[in-house]
Structures are given as structure tokens and as C-alpha cells.
Amino acid sequence: MVVAVRLPTQGLLLMFLGAVLLRIAGTDAYLRYVVEWMKWPLLVSGALLLLLALGPLLREDKDDDAEHAHGGEHGHGGEHGHGGDGHGHGVPRVTWLLVLPGIIAFVVSPPELGSYLAERRADDLVAVSAPTEATSLGGDGPVDLPVEEFMWLAQVADPGLEEQQVTLTGFVSYGGGEDWYVTRMQIGCCAADAMAYRVKVDGAERPERDEWVSVTGTHVPGTGVEPPFEVVLAAASVEVVDEPLQTYE
């Protein structure tokens, strides 16, 4: 049997969820889970949840819940409560689950997606679509390129890639044998729809999984044009770098 959620406790649960949203959006932690523009919606809805929690919290000493005196809806208590103890309370008992996001956020503080998911999703990705902004190639020094754009240039066999030194930055994920990849995840809405973009690195010792590296090298001609679009970078140097603030591309 699971005890019904009483009104003051409802307030507490809402407050907890609101606090979790504010904490995640107030630090840069939200970038691990959702896209950048969600910061303000998260702050606003977190604040609204706190406000909403004030009502029930401030009148805790009153009779349990004035709202129960009204709605005919609440007569159906047994219907949506899992325990069905005939308590007749209106709030579903799954409401207890509202503590779960907070527990996960505070205890686990989940990191950004890394090699575990990237390796599982490695074969999902197919053709890469054209980047919205193209980086200009050419010049003497190596050019910093997003992993996705590099894959796209290889896929369309862009002549600018020939002999061009490029630097790709990402985390390390493993393949079969001694293969390793410089990898970036990309999210559309939230981390649930993440896709892995990766470029195989040739000619360098493989670092630890999930280590952030900048790999400088040149495209191995002919790789990444045909499915499964595995692009190979012949590495001249591999440098361990700090993890960037925004890990998704």
C-alpha cells in the first residue's frame, strides 16, 4: 500500500521539483540535458512551481484539503490510486514519483552523454546533412572543424579537404579491435534524441574512453563517401584537452 500524497506534501514535492529546475538551469548543468534556449523556460517554470508550492505549504495546519470538499472527481479515488485503499483522495499515488528527478539530479548528477551511448548508437547515423554555416578552408595552419562538418565535407568529396590540415575536437569512443574515434553527440530537443557523429583516427595511440582530445591531421581520401560513411583522419598529433562547456555539437 502506498500512502496518499497529502496537500502539504504535494507542496513540498512541487517545491522540490521547482528547486531542481532552478538549480539545473542556474548552473550550466542544463546543457547536458537540453538545448541552450531552454534555460529561460526552465528558470521561469521552476520559479512558478515554487510559487505554486507556497499555497499548500503555508496552510498546512488547516484541515487536510479544502479542495476535496468540492470536485465530484475526487469520488473516483480508487480508480487512479494504485493501492486502492478506499481513501478517496484525489491525488494519484504516482505523484510520489515527483521526488525521482530530484533524487537523480542531486545524488547522481548525471554527466553529459559520452562513449557508452555513442558506441551503442554508432551505426544509427547515416548521411550527414549540409551544415548551416560553412567554415572556410585553406591557409597554412590547421583549420578547426566541427566533427559533423568534416563528415559532410568527406561525404560530398569536397576538393578543399585535400591535403588540408584540420583539427577535430571531441571525446574518445572505441570501435572494434584497436579502433578509436573522435566523437561528438548532437541533440535536437533533449538528450533522448541524441545522435553520435564520429571520425575514425588512424596512426595514433588510443587514449582512454571519454577523454577529450583535439586531433590534428588530414582526411584519408576516399573514406566516408559511401555508406556506412566511416571517415578516417590520418592523425599528425593528438592533444588531450579540457572538456568544453557545451559538449554537444
Added chain:
Amino acid sequence: MDDTLTQEPRRSPRRSIGQMELVALGLLVVVFGGQVVAPYLDGPQFTTWSTIFLAIVIQSTPFLVLGVMLSAIISIVLSERVLQRVVPRNNVLAVPVAGVAGVGLPGCECAAVPIAGSLIRRGIAPAVALTFLLAAPAVNPAVIVSTAVAFPGEWDIVAARFIASLMTAVLVGWWCLSRGSRLPLRKLEQVLDESSSTRERFAATVRHDFVHASGFLVLGAVLAAAVNTFVPRAIIDTVAGQAVLGVLTMALFAFVVALCSESDAFVAASFTAFSDTAKLVFMVVGPAMDVKLASMEAGTFGGAFARQFVPLVIGTAVASASLVGWWLL
């Protein structure tokens, strides 16, 4: 982890120390004691599940808050006259109008559930409100644009998605209309009666709607994150060659993986082994029904209703998408 969850609810509420105090104590333990257990919980499977779970909850909560605010406005601020002027009196006609009106709510599906609830509360025919619920997440401009971006140059897929989603919503709406009062919908009434102040009623309605949907949202997120993390796509790809099995697998996958309707087109596009019709099924079933929505609808409209509504919507969505796919793609 699980212990914390199951133990808290078991504490008796009727001692001299109230339930709230005990829960508050539990939360403090979580906030300050969490760091002690954290090192034991860092397997990559578990942290990946946690990231995706938290991501789904965090992504959906602002949309749910938006939804319950709009729903409270509909419940309390809008006058009956305005509502009646907007909605055609003839319900058979009002169903397709509600479907097209879905274009005007650019948001995730989570926002639509409390809004549909409040429309019913205000005396709109359930069939009309439910049509809006099904159409809004699938046909709004944000979804159309993201579909066009995910399938560059393939306007037939974008059009097919729009048509099949609208068709699903309208067909289910007409079915609900034909059932009339036999629809086992939980009776939805105003949360507080007219004697309280508008401000009190507004706050009570927002809180009521949020509490009734959010627990179910978390439950849906738990399941969807598990599917997302642990079910390898390779299993799904094995049936890609078979037309019927491919379509059914994509429908099932859309239901369990519960993606945001604004980003599911990108995932659909990545299933290259599947036929275009199977991809279309994925994009039509997903916004109309998934594990997160089914869970929230059971919370808002009652379990008996959800048991009829959920399979009906999935069936209609698969049929509409297959038909439109066969015609257009």
C-alpha cells in the same frame, strides 16, 4: 536508490509528526547525503539512463507548466460566451475544426493534455477536445519545419505526415463523438467552486492539473529512458525488410521511446533501412500516443478511458499513416 523511493511512502501519515515533515527529512537526506552514495552509482549504463531520464523530465516540465497555465486560463478566465463563439455548435463539424486549430499550439505533447482536460471541464464536447489533443503536437509549425529539415527536399514526407496526423485526430474524434456518453471519461469539474476568489481558483486549478499529470510524466520518462538506453537499434533493424512487421515495429518503437514531436523526425530519418511508410508510421504514432502520454492521459481522464483510447489511437494512427504512405510515398 529504489529503497529511498519505496520507503518514504510507507511512513504512516497520521503520527504526531506529519507526513510532510518525514518527506522533508527524506529530501534533506537526499540533498546532503547524496554525495556519499554517488560513487557507487556510476556504471555507464546507469548514468546514461539517468541523463536521458532527467533530460526528458527537464524538457517536458516547462511545456507541462505552460499547458497547465493555459488550461487554468481556459478554465477560469475565458467566458463561456467566448468559447462557444470559437467552437462550432455542430460537433461533427467542430471535430475537424479542432484538428486544424492544433496548428496554433507550437509545443510538446505534454502541454496538450491539461489543455484538453480544461476544455472538457468547460463543457466542450470530449470528442472535440480530444481531437485537439491528438492534432496539436503533430501538425504545429515547429513540427512541420523540423520534419522538413530532417527530410531535406522530400516534401511528400512532410505533407504525408501532416495529412496522416490530422486524419488520425479527426477519425478518433468522430469515433469518440459516436460513443457519446458511453465514453468512460472521468468526470472533470472545476477544482474550486465560484465562492473562492479568482486568484485562489487559478492557483488551485494549476496545481491540481500539474499534480495530476506530472507524476505520470515521470513514470513515462522512466520507461522511455530505459528503452532509449538499453534497446539496441540493431534489434529493430532486423525487421526492416518486411513491410508489415516493419510498420508494426516502428509503431511500437514510437510508443515506447516517447520522443518529443519536434525532434522525432531526425530519429525517423536515421532509420534508413526502413521504408518511407514505416518512417511515416513512426512520426504519426509518436506525437499522437506514447508511453508518456498514455500515462498522463490515464492520470487526467481515468484508467478506464485510457484502456480504450490508447489502443484506438495507435490503431488509427498506423492505419492512417499506412494509407497515406501508400498513396503519397
